[in-house]
Amino acid sequence: MNLVSMKRHQSILNKLEEQKYVEVAELCKELNVSAVTIRKDLKFLEEKGLLHRTHGGASFENPYINDRSVNEKEKIRVDEKSNIALEAASRITENDSILIASGTTVQALARAIDVTEKLTVITASLNVALELIRFKHVDVLQLCGYVRHSSSSVVGNQAASILENVSCSKLYLGVDGIDLEYGLSTTHLEEAQLNRKMIEAAERTIVLADSSKFGKKSFGRICSLDDIDEIITDSGINKALIPRLEERGVVVTIVAK
Incomplete structure (x- = not known):
């Protein structure tokens, strides 16, 4: 390996250290080399265990997510x-009807809700329902179906059939991965299918995802970025991703640490 290649490899690693995720097209432009060269560089660095290749780019962390229990994830x-x-809770209005999916971030949303007027909530998450029963003026419709032990949420045709007969102003959706090409994903295929039904039943879809979810993908694809309206995330997001998301019509809201 020559000195030019070594410098290019170091530049790639430096950019990854700064942004956590890089794209082939971005590296081509910055380093003034072809896509073929960059892909060879990324393959070499992956073989050395220094990064993980993704579709169209690379990241330090493995982009493929395995299922973990909600008890483990809520501590992260x-x-x-x-x-x-x-x-997210600030978006909820008086006499609202909303959908809340499953996951630890939407469970945090349930804890953050503080309403004084009537609210109707449809949810797949048992933990969300338990958080909201403290409010006498909050009507909770718990979707029925098979309970996933790892997520304490339901999946299946029974839950999906209920959603065919409702319309809500907003869906608050938690995800395991957000990838510019692959879209939104979760570790469970039936959960992904139920989430798609929720999107169809909502006028607006708001994704709640911390910055570690970007550049990740999992087994069950929920939808493309074109199917959602807003992502609420933290300031750790790679700033280069924001205009790419906005080009797809997604509002990106960043909260302070």
Whole structure:
């Protein structure tokens, strides 16, 4: 390997250190080399265990997500999730009817809700329902179906059939991965299918995701970025992703740490 290649590899790693995720097209422009050269560089660095290649780019972290229990995930990035939840809760209005999916960030949303007027909530999450029963003026419709032990949420045709007969102003959606090409994803295929039904039943879809979810993908694809309206995230997001998301019509709201 020559000195030019070594310098290029170091430049790639430096950019990854700064942004956590890089794209092939961006590296081509910055380093003034072809896409073929960059892909060879990324393959070499991946073989050395220095990064993980993704579709169209690379990241330090493995982009493929395995299923973990909600009890484990709720202990991760607690402050970021709480701040995202507070911002999301500010969107809820009097006499609103909303959908809340599953996951630890939307569970934090349920804890952050503080309403004095009537609110109707439809949710797949048992934990969300338990958080909201403290309010006498909040009507909670718990979707029925098979309960996933890892997420404490329901999936299945029974839950999906209920959603065919409702319309809500907003869906608050938690995800396991956000990828510019692959879209939104979760670790469970049936959960992804139920989330798609929720999107169809909502006028507006708001994704609650901390910055670690970007550049990740999982087994169950929920939808493309074109199907959502807003992402609420924290300041750790790679700033280069923001204009790319906005080009797709997604409003990006960043909360302070």
